[in-house]
Amino acid sequence: MTAQLPTTIDGVISRMEEIDAELDRHDGVACFNRVYLKVTKLVKEHVTAGTFKDPAFLERMDVIFAGHYLKNVDAAKAGRPTELPWQPLFEARGNRVIWPIQFALAGMNAHINHDLALAVVETCKERSTAPEVAPVHEDFEKVNDLLASVEAEIRAEFELQIVKVATAPAEQLKHAVAAFSMSSAREVAWLNATQLWEARNNPVKYQVQLTAMAGAVNATSRMILAPVVPPPAD
Incomplete structure (x- = not known):
């Protein structure tokens, strides 16, 4: 039986909190989930605060977006x-050398x-609008600004970890x-969204673009997850 999506x-936040509680903290999916949970809470704060011109659209997109990740967790x-x-992420999730x-990053690559x-x-499609209709793109870009602080925090934490492993491979990873x-x-x-939108009424072209996108993301994640040097012990 397929679990019902939020x-x-x-x-979405409740479901991610459940995943966080269920998984070992070293699990690869848990590592991504923690970052994604932080991002989703931040987006919710700004939806509530009125940061976006069309908060209903932004929230609905965020829910649909999360659903793609949660479907894979359920699978x-x-x-x-x-x-x-x-x-790549789900196959490598138990590898403690990663x-x-x-x-x-592999989770963000797949998801973004x-x-x-x-x-x-x-x-x-659901809300009878289009990517070029205001304020869809403007609100989309506002999320980019919100993510800057989260990305900086992630990198700072990583910098603290990598100083414990002073090797050439560790520097390559950095x-x-x-x-x-x-x-x-x-x-x-x-850019991919606008191309898919243009091809939405041409099933063959749409599927070709989608297949190419999926293959490229898979290949990139495998490179991201290549073991370089074991992380420091907790």
Whole structure:
């Protein structure tokens, strides 16, 4: 039986908190979930505070967006295959040679570079609007600004960990982490969303774009998750 997905941002937060409580803190999915939970709580705060011009649209998109991740969590828990973009993270989740930040980045890669474009398209269809109709893009970009503080916090925590492993491979990992940017990934996601939107009435073209996107995300996550040097012991 497929679990029912949350329909509100509060429901999404509750479900992520349940996942956090269920999983070992070293589990790769748990590492991503902790970051995503922090981001979702931040988005909720700004939805409530009136930061966005169309908070109802933004919240609905956030719920649809989260649903793509939660579907894969449910699939893995039930012993079913996860989707191609998510397979690297779920396959590697128990590898203790991989750093928590690698797991977090692989999850962000799958979720932002694949699921976010789908969430934009699906929300626009549901609410009878389009990516080019104001204020869809403007509100989308406001989220980028919110994520800057979260990304800085993640990197600062990683810097504290990596000083304990003063090796050349650790420095290579540091450079690889520095190359990933949530805001840049979201810019790519927006471009993908507009391309998928343009192809929405052409099933063949739409599927070709979706398949290419999923394959690229899968390959990138496998590179992100390549073991380099064991993380320091807790």
